[in-house]
Amino acid sequence: MAATLPRYAVFGNPVAHSKSPQIHRQFALQEKVQIEYGRILAEPGGFAAAAGRFFAEGGLGANVTVPFKTDAYDWVDEHSERAKAACAVNTIIPLGSGRFLGDNTDGAGLAADITEAQATALQNRRILILGAGGAVRGVVPVLLQQQPADITIANRTEAKARELAERFGIRAAPLNGLPANRFDIIINATSGSLSGEIPAVAPEVFGSCVLAYDMVYGAAAQAFLDYARRSGAQKTADGLGMLVGQAAFSYRLWRGFSPDIQAVIRYMRKAV
Structure with a gap:
């Protein structure tokens, strides 16, 4: 029987447009591992049920995009200082025993892109x-x-x-x-x-x-x-670097591996 790949996902509505699967596949290639990363469309008011089902079926981490970041904040058991300050969660990390930590990596992704990629x-x-x-x-x-x-x-x-x-x-x-x-x-x-x-x-x-x-x-x-x-x-810049950066901080929280953000920005710039 084939081994099950580690499962991750992004929750949103709409979510079909999300670039997160491509980004996280690039991170996994850097780590030299295989993962499964999908998009999950949750219905309005249905985030808690969808997240509970995903983790009950073995999910190891999730990203959350609009409009569910405050729903995710309410759903998790513990919050990082960043999540508390924002009152919003975009990254969910299982803690074991059915408990979950919520973090918010959006600001870290933005700050890293401005200071590193934009050298400002x-x-x-x-x-x-x-x-x-x-x-x-x-x-x-x-x-x-x-x-x-x-x-x-x-x-x-x-x-x-x-x-x-x-x-x-x-x-x-x-x-x-x-x-x-x-x-x-x-x-x-x-x-x-x-x-x-x-x-x-x-x-x-x-x-x-x-x-x-x-x-x-x-x-x-x-x-x-x-x-x-x-x-x-x-100088001007769009938010692609922020998108990749916040995803990289999530990936590190789940897997303990720090991706090369700039390499993935270059890849995604060609892809989009």
């Missing part, structure tokens, strides 16, 4: 984050650990920006009232970015920008990155 220091930088959704909540705690000069959140609904700013002890500002020539790093995390929509930010806001970064990748990021470049941003 976060320390003492003035950072602007556009958007105030769950993705932002997942990355702010790790960005704060990098000791920036300050972080400002701007959002179309200003009340959401203020709520997050108060939670993390950072600044909030209206999208249409941002100062010119103030920010070193500008990160687009707005939901509109998925459809190529550019946030209503004046060109002058990019006047001192050394890096404009969109948390989505590929064609969806292009409109914002082109606008940032035309407005004066010295």
